[in-house]
Amino acid sequence: xxxxxxxxxxxxxxxxxxxxxxxxxxxxxxxxxxxxxxxxxxxxxxxxxxxxxxxxxxxxxxxxxxxxxxxxxxxxxxxxxxxxxxxxxxxxxxxxxxxxxxxxxxxxxxxxxxxxxxxxxxxxxxxxxxxxxxxxxxxxxxxxxxxxxxxxxxxxxxxxxxxxxxxxxxxxxxxxxxxxxxxxxxxxxxxxxxxxxxxxxxxxx
Numbered sequence: 001x002x003x004x005x006x007x008x009x010x011x012x013x014x015x016x017x018x019x020x021x022x023x024x025x026x027x028x029x030x031x032x033x034x035x036x037x038x039x040x041x042x043x044x045x046x047x048x049x050x051x052x053x054x055x056x057x058x059x060x061x062x063x064x065x066x067x068x069x070x071x072x073x074x075x076x077x078x079x080x081x082x083x084x085x086x087x088x089x090x091x092x093x094x095x096x097x098x099x100x101x102x103x104x105x106x107x108x109x110x111x112x113x114x115x116x117x118x119x120x121x122x123x124x125x126x127x128x129x130x131x132x133x134x135x136x137x138x139x140x141x142x143x144x145x146x147x148x149x150x151x152x153x154x155x156x157x158x159x160x161x162x163x164x165x166x167x168x169x170x171x172x173x174x175x176x177x178x179x180x181x182x183x184x185x186x187x188x189x190x191x192x193x194x195x196x197x198x199x200x201x202x203x204x205x
Contacts, residue, residue, distance in 0.1 A: 002020070009034060016030065017042065017047060020118055022119060022120055025050050026118050028042070029054075031061075031062070031067075033060070053078075055135060055145065055147025055148070056132040057083075057084075058160070063099075063101065075108055079110045079111070079136050081129070082133065082135070085132070085134075088102070111127070112125065127175070128150075128176065132162050137175070142182070143186060144186065145186045146187050149172060150172050151188070153202055
């Protein structure tokens with residue numbers, strides 16, 4: 001498997017590239033900004049992007065969506081409860097940050113337990129609401145991409161519209177902390193961690 005992550009945009013939202021090293025098929029998770037950089041990495045890694053997967057619909061995770069979508073022809077996937085954020089600058093918060101981002105609707109709406117196949121790599125969808133109603137995490141082998149649900153030493157904000165702190169903590173405890181301690185955690189912002197480290201050291205948990 002090919003796996004790479006890097007921060008993009010003014011608040012360094014993490015964008016991830018997942019690829020099958022046998023078939024060259026892959027996915028981009030959260031193209032938050034710097035679409036040209038994302039496209040260059042896809043080319044350098046030899047990956048044909050089949051899907052763009054969004055952990056949630058906030059502006060800092062979707063701003064380069066149009067550029068990457070048009071350049072690759074990839075299908076856009078988002079949880080059903082965040083689907084409206086792609087077409088509403090109010091819901092995706094872009095109207096509060098000096099822009100009015102509106103995109104075409106997603107080609108596929110995700111639900112808990114869905115599996116996304118990229119070549120021989122299987123990506124499993126885990127619904128982890130709390131930061132947004134349709135927030136998801138993605139399990140790929142021993143890796144969890146947690147979006148803005150769980151960070152190293154912290155958890156996602158719940159003060160935006162649709163957020164709920166109690167729901168967020170429940171999502172983390174019942175959907176993420178159940179994985180083995182050595183499971184790698186790759187969040188929507190900041191450095192990677194492990195489930196074990198978050199169990200032991202995260203003050204919110």
